[in-house]
Amino acid sequence: MQFTTLSTFAALAMATLAAATPVPTDGSGPSDQCNTGTLQCCNSVQQASNPVVGLLAGLLGIVLGPITGQVGLTCSPISVIGVSGNSCSAQPVCCTGNSFNGLLVVGCTPINLNL
Numbered sequence: 001m002q003f004t005t006l007s008t009f010a011a012l013a014m015a016t017l018a019a020a021t022p023v024p025t026d027g028s029g030p031s032d033q034c035n036t037g038t039l040q041c042c043n044s045v046q047q048a049s050n051p052v053v054g055l056l057a058g059l060l061g062i063v064l065g066p067i068t069g070q071v072g073l074t075c076s077p078i079s080v081i082g083v084s085g086n087s088c089s090a091q092p093v094c095c096t097g098n099s100f101n102g103l104l105v106v107g108c109t110p111i112n113l114n115l
Helices: 002-017 052-061
Strands: 038-047 070-077 091-095 105-106 109-110
Touching: 038 052, 038 109, 052 070, 052 091, 052 105, 070 091, 070 109
Parallel strands: none
Antiparallel strands: 038 070, 038 091, 070 105, 091 109
16 A cells, blocks of 8 residues: 555656656756766756655655756666667666666756767
8 A cells, every 4th residue: 555655656756747847957068978887767857955856766765965966867878879779768877877667767967879
């Protein structure tokens, strides 16, 4: 019963965040490289300080206090760019932090995949 409630709430939180929202940047624009992290395709990228991100992290038992920057939500890895069926129709990001089953990935930076 509790897992059903938790999964329902997490799904609703993801649906709220999946809406098209602008990705805040520092003005330099997205990078086109991912040398030190992993390529991920995320449905949404939000600031770690976003209250919904904090709520979701709390439900997963993740402490975001010391984390600043952007967090990817509902992400999947991009293993080989250009392979059929492995494209990203959402926001491609380079993430240098931990991934929590793809539901939440910390340390993400939007990138361009112009291939």
